[in-house]
Amino acid sequence: xxxxxxxxxxxxLLGCTASNNPTESVAALNTPNWVVQHAQVKEDALRSIKxxxxxxxxxxxxxxxxxITGMSTMQAPTTPYGIAxxxxxxxxxxxxxxxxxxSSSLDEARAENGNKLPIIPxxxxxxxxxxxxxxxxxxxxxxxxxxxxxxxxxxPQIKVFGKQxxxxxxxxxxxxxxxxxxxxxx
Numbered sequence: 027x028x029x030x031x032x033x034x035x036x037x038x039l040l041g042c043t044a045s046n047n048p049t050e051s052v053a054a055l056n057t058p059n060w061v062v063q064h065a066q067v068k069e070d071a072l073r074s075i076k077x078x079x080x081x082x083x084x085x086x087x088x089x090x091x092x093x094i095t096g097m098s099t100m101q102a103p104t105t106p107y108g109i110a111x112x113x114x115x116x117x118x119x120x121x122x123x124x125x126x127x128x129s130s131s132l133d134e135a136r137a138e139n140g141n142k143l144p145i146i147p148x149x150x151x152x153x154x155x156x157x158x159x160x161x162x163x164x165x166x167x168x169x170x171x172x173x174x175x176x177x178x179x180x181x182p183q184i185k186v187f188g189k190q191x192x193x194x195x196x197x198x199x200x201x202x203x204x205x206x207x208x209x210x211x212x
Contacts, residue, residue, distance in 0.1 A: 056089065056198070056200055057200060057204075058200050058201075058203045058204035058207055059204075060081075060204075061080055061081060061200070061201055061204030061205070061208075062204045062207055062208045062211075064080070064081045065078055065079065065080050065081070065204075065208055066078070066079045074114060074115045075112060075113070075114050076112075076113040076114075077110055077111070077112050077113075078110065078111040078113070078208065078212075079108065079110045079124070080108050080109045080110070080201070080204065080205055080208075081108060082106030082107060082108040082126070083106065083107055083108050083195075083197075083198070083201065084104075084106050085099070085102035085103050085104075085107075085193075085195060085196075086099040086102045086104070088196070088198060090181075091196070094181050094183070094196050095183060095194045095196055097193075097194055101193065102193065102194075103125075103186070103193040103194075103195055105125060105126050106125075106126050107123060107124060107125045107126070107195050108123070108124055108201075109121065109122070109123055109124070109169075109174075109197070109201070109202075109205050110122045110124045110148075110166070111205070111209065119171070119209075120168065121168070121169045121170055121171060121173070121174060121205075122146070122148070122166035122167065122168055122169070123166065123167040123169055123184065123195070123197070124148055124164060124165070124166050125164070125165045125166070125167070125186070125195070126164055131165075131188060131189060132145050132165045132186055132187070132188045133145070133187050133188055133189060134186075134187040135167040135184055135185065135186050135187070136184070136185045136187075137173070137182070137183075137184060138182060138183050138184075143167045143168060143169065143184065144167070144168040145165055145166070145167055145168075146165070146166045146167075146168055147164070147165060147166070148164035148165060148166045167184060167186070171209075174202050174205060174206055175206065177197070177199075177202055178199065178202050178203055178206060179199055180199060181196045181197065181198055181199055182196060182197055182202075183195070183196045184196070184197075
């Protein structure tokens with residue numbers, strides 16, 4: 027009786043677990059549909075602000091990071107980054123590459139063509155849920171819709187410079203396509 031019960035439990039547990047194939051999950055993450063489905067919308071009715079935050083990217087886990095940037099994954103930024111769209115009534119949408127920075131401040135950001143991109147503190151733009159004991163600064167690099175449309179089929183790089191470190195981030199083409207798809211649909 028004990029053997030058959032143990033066999034039943036083991037068989038039941040194996041049947042209830044989802045596939046844990048890492049290649050399937052990685053492939054799913056690299057599609058515009060997945061990015062669109064995981065966009066988070068936060069509305070602040072008091073300040074008339076709607077923020078759409080797309081899922082964060084982590085450079086060391088992006089395919090082709092080294093090929094595209096020329097930097098090893100050991101030199102990649104360790105903080106997550108992504109795109110947020112901030113919509114306010116009667117003003118154009120603001121597109122921001124957010125960076126969850128935890129160790130140093132950022133001084134400058136430049137596009138591949140050398141143009142300087144404005145760095146703005148995200149905490150002032152949107153309400154963030156940082157706990158009072160957290161030492162964390164969230165920065166944003168302001169981009170525009172034209173930047174996204176121009177780079178829809180590329181992997182644009184942004185060089186970021188800080189007092190303590192510098193790094194290159196890139197926005198995968200599938201990610202930009204997802205942002206544009208979401209904006210067009212909503």
